[in-house]
Amino acid sequence: MPGGYDLGTPPIHVAPDPAESPVSWLRRAAARYQISPRDVLREGGTVRHVASTGAAISRVTSPANDFTTRLGLSDDEQRALRAPTPLGAALRAYAALYRRTTPWEKATASRYCPACLADPDPRWAKDWTNPLLVICPDHHLQLRQRCPACQAAPYAGPTWLTTPAPLWRCTARTTGTPTPSGRRRRPWCDHDLRTAPTTPATPDRVRAQQLLLDYAAHPDDTVEVAGITVTGRIAFDAMTELATRPSDTGDARYLDPDRLVRDTVVALADALDVLDQPTPEAAADRLQLFLRPTSVHAPVTPAAALAPPPKNPLLGALQLDRHRHAMTATSQLLFRTAAPHAQYPLPDGHAPSTRRALRLPEHRPDRPVPTPAWIPQTLWPGALPGLGEDPIERAEAALLLAQLGSARTRAHLLVELGLPRTLQRAIIARTRHHRADGTWPRLLTDLETLLERLRARPPKIDYRNRRLIADDLDLLDRALVTGAGPGSAPLAVRRRFWELFTGGDALYAPEHLTVDVEDHSAWARHRDHLDTTHRGHFQDAFHVLDRSSPLRLGAPLVWRPP
Incomplete structure (x- = not known):
């Protein structure tokens, strides 16, 4: 131009x-x-x-x-x-994680603050379309x-x-009025x-709104809520979950800007009433007024806890801790009630970021998730206080450890550990005995301590893969022969190598290697002699399997928790 x-x-x-x-x-x-x-x-x-x-x-x-x-x-x-604004991003993350259907992001209607529009150079805020913003943070007025x-x-x-x-x-x-010609002028x-009439918000409601905004703005910061340390994201999600309480179906249709402002204002204030308590016990008492133990938000039954959608860890800790002493042994293991604060089990496959949103910081969400591959068929002697060589006691301890925080059934875990299903009845009876004589809480605490030790320093051995490899007894025999030279290995040597390789006990070994209950004491006394005499032989056989196996076995041959 x-x-x-x-x-x-x-x-x-x-x-x-x-x-x-x-x-x-x-x-x-x-x-x-x-x-x-x-x-x-x-x-x-x-x-x-x-x-x-x-x-x-x-x-x-x-x-x-x-x-x-x-x-x-x-x-x-x-x-x-x-x-998006921090509040918009937090609500979007909440809806995605907790699988809440919401018309919010497609909504076009906006709320407004008359005082904000009275500014010399006004703006309509993005968050005025967000269903969770109901009080102006600058003027402390309910939005219209x-x-x-x-x-x-x-x-x-x-x-x-x-x-x-x-x-x-x-x-x-x-709407207008009709003209003489019949047309309607609008x-x-x-x-x-x-000049729209305004409604000032009370201080507690202003504080509830401001806390929600603060949590949204700082999702990774840690804060103390109801006496429990959580991240800002967990606190935001907990407040939002409590605000959904009129919808026990969990569909969160309340996330609609057409919902009356006063309803959301009251819901957020009620959420603050729960989460602003000084102790978890006081917060849990207040929680009972808004969430039933059977609600979809914070249930205490295993079936409801394992059903989708995911559960908020803060609300879960409050609810589960309050009811922990009335739970069955299975529920106490599932929810890990021996920890300072209980937790819901997580299905396999969650990304680390999701685990951080569904685990309290004290539960160390960045540590590895326990798996049956960490656990031998019979638990290591001495791994728990007073745990000796008794094969039934060690098998029980291994099964209980595998049940901690696991959504798998007891029957499934018995198969995972290579234990006979007939053992289930004996373990149930032993658990009842522990609860009757008062030793159950101590055992739960010891199991919880051991599991956290394993999470801090996971086993170098993959016991699951070893159990799979050891199902082929001919393969183990060939490894023993290859390691020792020509000639077949004696039965006792083959049996002991199977125990060392799998972390199992001959009482639960495959049919050709098993030891009868009556002969088990004699067999246990013979182990030290075999270990001393055939140490090199066992190591050579293990190296043969480790080099040839398509599965990761981990080393060394035998591992114990530090």
Whole structure:
């Protein structure tokens, strides 16, 4: 163009604020140019007719079009328009993790704060469309949902697209009155939203809203809530879960901006009433007023706890700790009630970030998840206080350790450990005896301590793979022969090598290697002699298996917890 001017972009630049909604920015641009928002979209190159608020937001925020580039916005400004606020990101993460269906992100209607619109240079905030923002954090007023004159929800319809207007003016049309010709005229409402009646929020409700915003803004920081240390994300999710309590189905339809503001205000204040208690015991007592032990949010029964969706770890700790002493032995193992705070079991396959959202910091979510591959068929002698060489006692200890925090059934774990199913009845009887004589709590605590030791320093041996390899007795025999030279190994040598290799006991060995109960004491006395005499032989056989096995076996041949 002559004169050196480039009018490819508009000469007046309207920069968006980071917390400003796309609709607000579009209205400001329209008011600055004194054309309608729809004409602003046309000037930016929009060809298709924009007939709804949702379509306008898509044009402004979609990274696939160059609309905002043509209007002179930088890349950073475009990203600011698209970026969610901390509250929006926290709610989106919550809905994804807890599998809550919500119409929130497709909603277009906005709440508003009359005092904010009365600022000299007002904006409509992104978070005014978020169903969890119900109190203005700056003015401590409950947000309004409708125009007091026409009762229209701002931006619920497309009429705002057709006129440039100050941000404080209601752009809805009224119902109007019929003309003599029968046509109905629908004049603009034009009400000044700055003058809408306001409702001041009480200090406790303001604090509830501010805490929710703080948790959303600092999801990775640790805070103390109800006497328990949690991350900001866990605290945010717990408050949001409590706010869903009217929906025991867990579908969270409450996450709708059309929900009455006063209902959400009360729900958040009730959530604060629970989580603001000084101790877990006091918080758990308050929790009973809002969540039943059978609710989907914080159940105490194994079936409900294992059913989707995931459960919040803070609410779970409060609920489970309160009921831990009335639980069955199976439930106490499942929820790991011997820990300072109980926890729900997690299914296999969760990503580390998900584990951090579903585990209290004290539960060390970054440590490895226990697996039956860590546990031998019979637990190591001395691994628990007073645990000796008795094969039934060691098998019971191994099974109980495998049950800690595991969603697998006892029958499944018996198969995993290579123990006979007939042993289940004896172990149940022994557990009942522990509970009757008062030794059960001490045993639970010892098992919990051992499991955390293993998580801190996991076994170098994969006992599951070793049990799979050892099912082929011919393979073990060939390894013994290869390691020792020509000639077959005696039965006692083969039996002892099987025990050392699998971490098992000959009482539960395969049929050709098993020892009868009557002969077990004599066999136990013979072990030391075999270990001394055939130590090198056993090591050579193990190296043969380790080099040839397609499965990871881990080394050395025998491992004990440090």
